[in-house]
Amino acid sequence: MAATIQIHEMSALETGVNKTSGTVRFKAADNSTVDANDPIVIPGSGSVYSYTKKLRPYMEAPPNTNISNLRWYTDGGNGFGTGVTATCKNLGVTWGANYNTQMSGGSDLFGKTSGSPLDGDGTDTGPFVPADDNSYIGDLIELQLAVASTATNGALTAETLTLAWDEI
């Protein structure tokens, strides 16, 4: 039977909410609620940063044999327009509180493509087996949105983050 792997937005190392096919809402507050509260306001100069978001895969139903090769990537194109960028990094299995200062050691999220993805199991390496059912698998990844003074109003193009894995 095919495994069910969910993408969870995390509030602790082993606690999160299912956001598969849903929306991760970057905002000026540390919560996972998708609403219009706490928008990121375009600054008069410089840049402002959203609270970081942490994602991790969750095994909701097990595979027949195992799961491996977890990776995260985008389509390689930043459709947000001028002044809006996104960064990412792999945190392994080390949890830290979300923050709204500039992420250190991150890289361009849109530079992570299917050919050059963000590793999803560099620390918690797997392979992940049926005994891992109903638990978090793979590494935490951290994301952050930055809005510069050059950003403009208007509807943002929706962007998609893909989690891929191989299953036997």
Added chain:
Amino acid sequence: MMDAGYTWEAERADGSVITNGDDLAGCVRFSLRPANEKLAPLPGHDLVGVSMRRRFTRCFNRVRFGGPKTVPGLFFWTDGSAVLKCDTDCTGRIAPGMLIGKGVAGEGWYPVAEVNRAYIRLALPYSGPTKIRGMKAEVIDPAMIKAGNDRLHIVICEGFRANYRESDGACLITPQNYELYL
């Protein structure tokens, strides 16, 4: 995650059939069959006459980020009405084809049919509490609503790979060591 669109089986030369694992060495047939023909009219596939090595499934889950954009102003939502009044000129921020919502978790999105300086006409009547939603609404690109999860059933053979896409049943043949990602 999407329900499985296909089930698979492979047949060895002695006629025995396997439905688990990844080793296809010695198999003479690999087949994909729709898991539920009533729900998903997918084509069946049979791979025969080739030297098979192994199989696995490559899965893709997607999450959206960005998209919802706050529109400032006072919005007057009236239950049963397709007319959404606003106190500011939204013609520069909202266009027909967008989806608009109150920006409240669990509330629905309504397609925008017309925008002028005094009101927004929805393609469907609003259903919910009649109220003034102060200071903001949200609009998104309709493309956000698409789920986009998918699977590839991959069979590695001597000299090539067969990649079968679960969402539409399409097959793509690639070089033996080519790693296909959607």
